[in-house]
Amino acid sequence: MRKILFKSLFSPPLTEPAPEPDADIAELAAELNAAAQVRLGRSLSIREVDAGSCNGCELEIHALGNAFYDLERFGLRFVASPRHADVLLVTGPVTHNMREALERTYDATPAPKWVIAAGDCAHDCGIFAGSYACSGGVSSVIPVDLHIPGCPPTPAALLKGLLALMTKEK
Numbered sequence: 001m002r003k004i005l006f007k008s009l010f011s012p013p014l015t016e017p018a019p020e021p022d023a024d025i026a027e028l029a030a031e032l033n034a035a036a037q038v039r040l041g042r043s044l045s046i047r048e049v050d051a052g053s054c055n056g057c058e059l060e061i062h063a064l065g066n067a068f069y070d071l072e073r074f075g076l077r078f079v080a081s082p083r084h085a086d087v088l089l090v091t092g093p094v095t096h097n098m099r100e101a102l103e104r105t106y107d108a109t110p111a112p113k114w115v116i117a118a119g120d121c122a123h124d125c126g127i128f129a130g131s132y133a134c135s136g137g138v139s140s141v142i143p144v145d146l147h148i149p150g151c152p153p154t155p156a157a158l159l160k161g162l163l164a165l166m167t168k169e170k
C-alpha cells in the first residue's frame with residue numbers, strides 16, 4: 001500500500017497537457033457575442049433540437065461547450081427550453097416522430113426568433129433522403145433563416161453561421 005501511495009505521489013500526471021487556445025475561434029466567438037449585443041442587447045441563447053439526426057452533428061455542437069472551445073466565456077449559452085431561446089439550432093432530417101415536436105418547439109420560442117438548419121440532413125435529408133421515416137428537411141416543417149452545410153458542420157462553421165445570422169438583415 002505504501003509503495004502505491006509513494007508511486008502516485010511522485011508520478012507525473014497521466015493526462016495530456018491542455019491544448020493551446022485557438023485564437024481564430026476566440027476571435028470569431030467574441031465577434032459573434034458583440035453582434036448579438038448589438039442585435040439583441042444581450043448574449044445569444046440557443047436551443048438545440050435534434051429532429052432525427054445520427055448524432056454526428058450533436059457531437060460537433062456539444063464540442064462548442066467543451067474545455068477547448070468553451071463558448072460560455074463569450075456569453076453564448078445553450079438553453080434547456082425554447083421559451084428562453086433566440087435561435088433554434090435544428091439538426092437531422094425531420095422524422096415523422098419529431099415533426100410535431102419541432103412545430104411545437106418553434107411555436108414556443110418567443111419572437112424575434114431565428115432557425116438554423118445545421119448539417120446536410122437538415123437541409124434536404126442528406127444520406128437519409130427517401131427514408132420511410134423522414135418527413136423532409138427542416139424548411140418543409142418550419143421557416144428556416146439559415147442553412148449551415150456539412151456532414152457534420154465543424155464548430156468553426158457553426159460559429160460562422162451564427163455570426164452570419166446575427167449580422168444579416170431580417
Ligand code: SF4
Binds near residue numbers: 052118
Ligand atoms: S449531416 Fe451528417 S452528421 Fe449530421 S445528422 Fe446528417 S448524417 Fe449525421
